[in-house]
Amino acid sequence: MKLSFTKSAIFIALLFGMKAQAQQASWIWYPGDLDIWVSNKMQNRRTERGAFLPPFWKMDSHYVLVEFHKEFNLASAEEVSLYVEGQYNVKVDGQAFPGYPTKITVPAGKHKLSLKVYGQDKVPAIYVKGKNIVSDGTWLATFEDKEWIDASGKASDKSGTTYVSAGSWNLTDPLQLPSQFKLSTKPLEAAKTEPLDKGLVADFGRETFGFIKLHGLKGKGRLHIYYGESREEALSAGHCETLDLLEIDLKGKTDSVIGLSKAFRYVNCQPEGNVTLDKVSMLYEYAPVLEKGNFRCSDEQVNKIYDVARYTFHLNTREFFIDGIKRDRWVWSGDAYQSYLMNYYSFNESPIVKRTLLAQRGKDPVTAHINTIMDYSFYWFLGIYDYYQYSGDRKFVQDVYPRMKSLMDYVLNRRNKDGLLEWMPGDWIFIDWADKLSKDGEVSFEQLLFCRSLETMALCAAMANDTEAAATYKKLAAELKDKLFKLYWNESKQALVHSRINGQPTDNVTRYANMFGIFFDYFTPQQKQGVKQHVLMNDKINKITTPYMRFYELEALCAMGEQSYVLKQMKDYWGGMLDLGATSFWEEYNPDKKGAEHLSMYGRPFGKSLCHAWGASPIYLLGKYYLGIKPLTAGYETYLVEPALGGLEWMEGKVPTPGGEISLYCSKQEIRVKSDGGSGVLRFKSTVKPVVKGGAAVEVGKRTYELKLQKGIAYKVNYQK
Template sequence: MKNFNKILLLSLFSCFALPAFAQKASWIWYPGDFDIYMSNVMQNRRTERGSFFPVFWKMDSHYVLVDFHKEFNLSQAEEVKLFVEGTYNVKVDGQAILGFPKTINIPAGKHKLSLKVYSQGTVPAIFVQGKTVVSDESWLTTFEDKEWIDQSGKVSDKSGTTFVTAGSWNLTDPTKLPSQFKLPTKPLQAISRKKAETGTLYDFGKETFGFIKLHGLKGKGRASLYYGESPEEALSVDKCETLDHLDIDLAQKKDSIMPLSKAFRYVNYQANGNVSVDSVSMLYEYAPVTERGSFKSSDAELNKIYDVAKYTFHLNTREFFIDGIKRDRWVWSGDAYQSYLMNYYSFFDAPTVKRTLLAQRGKDPVTAHINTIMDYSFYWFLGIYDYYKFTGDQKFVQDIYPRMQSLMTYIDGRKNKNGLLEWMPGDWIFIDWADKLSKDGEVS
């Protein structure tokens, strides 16, 4: 027992004697804003036959002016580095610091650090790194600080302001702005290629997603890429759903990566003029999830079905859960709800669930059902319910609760005299694609 006590005391002493290491900072923003911003970016990458194909519903945007602040009680003075996406000012204890400081010094004691950031084109965001003064989800934010100055020059308090805790995707590199966020990629080669009627058909072995890379392009003319799930689609230059054209005027060889990601297995490369290319490869884009669940049985075919389903699900796990990598590449609430359930078993990727729920909901005022589909609004509520059951993340439910209330208020205002829902102007009653199926009356 004496030896145990000695070991315990030594362990405690070692813990107290350890130096205080710098805490981990991350980029933060007004909660939900970056989720909305990135979903806008991602969903508007869809093209059809080279034309832009936008979503069918209202798209919200981020708040362009956001106030961030937090109070700290420092045992000693700290040097604090500031990284900001946007135009900003900095205050310590309400006193403005001139210019756009990259580094500030905060003395020991209790202090309040505040930054106000404006950014029209990207989400206002900050990254603060000191030894203990760091930006994280404990910071408070608002898009409307209700501050004013009276005739004497006295600044008002902010008693009428609603503050909420900051949002974050755990982006921990201060040199990479949030707006530069991209999923990782890795190079992959085609498993075969063969001459086609007017070009070369590349087979990448299975359905995949990413950016085609043309190596050693040279000459003057046009290089064209026709994508397909099958050889027939890729070879159908007049009917394939997605394609790329690149006008070339290069005296020296140069590599070129297509600007937009595509879903495909086969790629038909064609060129005119004197354009030549050394080789064609791809950058496979993926979400870096961790496999948590597995399945194996004595039935080889059933095992293969599971593996194909898991791979397909991983392809559709991107910045958000989408309905399909080729079409629509959109965040549909009904499709996402199925993804959540598969995700809890396969990857237990809670952050992507939260991002998807925030992106789907958007902002107030509510003017339509989610994706304009009545039952998709209810799938959204079910998604939050299941998320809480699987994770116990009470904070997320508390944070998103005001958006739940306003959506339910909208729904409540669309009930008929029997207290049930039926079609109203603006609603898409999505029951089935079948022709002549009546969609009139109350939805049960």
């Protein structure tokens, strides 16, 4: 079905949570099924030098037969319109309508409306709209109708069927079929084009993503297209990561759009035969999310870092949060976990978080860790509770809890005789890309994430009213935490050692478990100081060279009040990429590398992603630890604002919340803060008694003050840093 631009724009806006006119009805399906179906399509678009390269983990599919129903009590008869993806029947109180009706009349009174839908090639989905009867997340769905009929024809009065709340993306236009979802596009011209050999090289000015459009294509022969995040890659016909080879037979000049979107900055088009080409442009493909958060400060390099981080993150925000736009375009759990955190300080788009979590998890039975990686299963657990904290969406936690429980059952069944986790066949212990990083034995980092996941399970089980399981998970977490320090803490090294092998702790100390232990608040104050001095600020401990783990290293330091040190690190590390001409942030950056070394990875000269979501972490660090804004209770019902300039002269910004936004300006003499919702506390230090407009500050410690914040009030504090 061809969509008009207007309807497509409305569809995409609603899909990504943008403000639009409220609708009563929406498309619904079995929860998680459209997420899985769309992610399967997206993740199987990956190519490597023109060859199809699918994911290497188990991919699930949607349920092909789904029953939907809801009971209504009508004051009068009501005509209802039906839109369905798949073959279906419609019943009122168990009586089927003939054929495939698109309109039915439901009589006055209490009635049960049900639809049963079959779809092999697409997700069974329905859209029902009447005056009072509408399809939404309050409908129930099941993939197995465990009903039976006796010899007299009487239906069973005892059901064994498990029903769940229907899934929805708030798709409120009945003509926009879920199976036809596509991201938005807009035309963009190349910033510069120059002739090369028989063809041309187009430079789009910065990293981008979309469909190449060929203008004035003519002749018979072939057109070779080589894509590059760098000019060197685009000019390397033998080693560029992505390419296209087109067979051309055109008598007149034609404009043509390449059918598969790709990442690039440079495009090298080389004709063969008598093929000619006038120019190259593109259709930029993007998720139309709104930039609700922002940050500005007195340091222009930091402002540039923030802007490039935001652009990097936007490029990797697509149907789901993905790892990088050039190579994988897969839904990796560890990468996505960081994207969730960045999202809360930029777009704050809950639908994308939920879609990504559901797509990663897939279906039961569980046969492997998420993405086959042990640590990535743990990030999935953590991501769910974080989502609740930032959104207040308790229902999602309750709906996804059964999938949490079955995954945790899988993890618990893989413990060894000491109750710890270590490598088993089929596992990938990732942690980080680092030379000579041992994954042997019982790695402390994995036990730490396991412990945090058990704590998360206890909290989520309580929300799902599974009190027995909540108590069990809480007990298991406490036992594991106690074991963690007994087995791995080395007093002389003032750190958790990296691993145990054959029941004996090693002498090796790495940063990973130690930095996570700080912001998990697992250490005593004395242990935190020991870890900071002996590990995090110790150059003898192997350095981290990926933005992925720099994210957590700098978060740990920020959590200990080292914002001034972190600001310098941020300027050196992310500023170092900018100095080398980066227009988006990379998968890996080692300042010790030179020239073309910065482009290589995985044994390939251009294997590295130059636009990786985990490179955008300054968005999160600046929002949470410099603006200092974070929820204290779910959905920012209560929150804390604790600004830290970290050497800056001034800073200002906004953080999006479910109730609107929290805005802050902070200099060394003045703080201005306002919130659209919730109640908060502004905490700050001052060498003099502050003067407050809008409220009264209370001294709560030596030179430390707190000011209670109410929604809608603009507070101004004059103080002395």
